[in-house]
Amino acid sequence: MATLSDFYPYVLPEIPGCPEITADVALRASLIEFCEKTLIVQRDHDPITVIANKTDYDLEPPTGQLVTKIMRAWYRDQKLDPLVPDSVEAATVYNSLFANASVTKADPRQFLHKDERTITVYPFPKETVANALTLRVAYKPSRKATVFDDVLYEDYAEGIAHGAKYRLLGMANKPWTNGPAALTALTLFNAAVNVARSRATRGNSRGEVRIKLTGV
Secondary structure, rough: EHHHHHHHHHHHHHHHOOHHHHHHHHEEEEHHHHHHHHHHEEEEEOOEEEEEOOOEOOOOOOOOOEEEEEEEEEOOOOOOOEEEEOOOOOOOHHHOOOOOOOOOEEOOOEEEEEEEEEEEEEEOOOOOOOEEEEEEEEEEEEOOEEEEEEHHHHOHHHHHHHHHHHHHOOOOOOOOOHHHHHHHHHHHHHHHHHHHHHHHHOOOOOOOOOOOHHHH
């Protein structure tokens, strides 16, 4: 696992006089933004036991990380369809305790990433099944994280450093303030984001683009 100090050689030489504690804040913010925008850190979440009549389950990422997005979810071997908050029409997804609540019990078919710490499955599970919920998730560092996934350092150290430099160079009334250089750093950070986002989407496998011709 990488630490914030591993990124210093890519940042501090271009930010003269910047204290390490200030650089740490900028680096951590850049790491979080990079992970949120690219979804590059994807891992298998530990299997979750589904409990009869229980829809909400805690997400338990490694220490110092949060689940920024659930990429895929399965109940047993059945892929679950994602719900977005605006598409939820049944109040029972959020509250099943009101009088005459109509609760459907069946094998879950959908999931809602309610927040960074909770997943909701729907309909209400009809039975308890050990390790029934399988998740592929994208992680981001928390605001208190001290170590970071190796891929962020090994593959994207310079790009993430550009994000930190953009924040530092754009600070007002500092010895290292430099607006034009900040904009250049932002451009380079965004370029690194685009590369990582493409890799997160396509994976590490080489794929072929196939075009089907019609009328020939």
